[in-house]
Amino acid sequence: MNIKAFVIDLDGVLTQDERFSPIDGAVEFIDCLNKNSVPYVIATSNSRFSPEEIGKALKENGFNIDTDRIITPLVIAPEVLKNDRIKTLFVIGSDNLKEYLGSKGFIIKESPEVDAVLVGLDKNLNFQKLKIGTTALKVYKARLYALNKNIISKDDDGLLFPGVGTVAKMFSTACQCQENFKHFGKMGEEYNNVLLQKLKIEDISSVGMISDDIFVDLKGYKSIGMKTVFVTTGKYTKEDAKDADFIDITVDKLTELIGRVIPDC
Structure with a gap:
């Protein structure tokens, strides 16, 4: 081959x-x-x-x-979000992710009054975060983004869990918004452009x-x-x-x- x-x-x-x-x-x-x-x-x-x-x-x-x-999606996300004029974010993800985005100039909030909801892998996802994200999208008309479109993921203990793309799809379904939400992972347009340029x-x-x-x-x-x-x-x-x-x-x-x-x- x-x-x-x-x-x-x-x-x-x-x-x-x-x-x-x-x-x-x-x-x-x-x-x-x-x-x-x-x-x-x-x-x-x-x-x-x-x-x-x-x-x-x-x-x-x-x-x-x-x-x-x-x-990684973090190579792609900051530039795209800035081009979309996103300034404030509710982030579903790790503290590392929040700190990284903060270092890129975004304001990270723990309330629904934001420009966008960004879904990443969050091992501490809970009901409160689901409520804030849903309210941001439905009531405050925030835009929905995901760091990748993975359907399923595997944890260190060998157990499986819904991937980032599946969680983002849940939000888009619940809020009847952005069926084709933008994501920054593999098979995303921006990700593929970077990938092919490097190769x-x-x-x-x-x-x-x-x-x-x-x-x-x-x-x-x-x-x-x-x-x-x-x-x-x-x-x-x-x-x-x-x-x-x-x-x-x-x-x-x-x-x-x-x-x-x-x-x-």
Whole structure:
């Protein structure tokens, strides 16, 4: 299969928890890409940490990955929000996310009188936050944004939970607003533009998307012409993917691609 460059998911593909502990074979796979000068970017929907924090943690865990290869929703969101003239935000997400957005000049409020509601991954999501977000959208006509469109996510303990996109969809349904809310994750227009600019590959059919996310990542990037590699180390299983005709290759470990898709190291 002719793959000359890779877009590589992070959670469930290279790393297995919020400490960014490597999945077996992941460090060796990245080392092999580096050795063979194969172009790649790390495309993640992680919204709890900045690209710099992720890059530092990856290096501490043995990954030789430069920070400028890492694309996250936080690379995209501030510029788009400013272009949309958003100044005040109610944020559903981590304290790290709120601090990051505050450092970019946004006013973060814990009340519904805001310009926009921004949905990120929030492990402390509760009824009060749901009320504030709903009131902001329905009563104060705030705009709705999401940091990604993930349907489902997997926690460090192996249990699954509704993804950011699913929570945002809940708000859009409840408030009858913005059915196609803007998101800043993979398969978002702005995200894809940054991704392709960093890869510098003209022929998109020679790019391989490696992910554990069947629906947003693999189905999405197949639709725009990329090759697709499903890895079984994350949130979906082979059983989940049995009818997914948009998957080109399935592997249980990234090192299975060495000698098969990329040169031996």
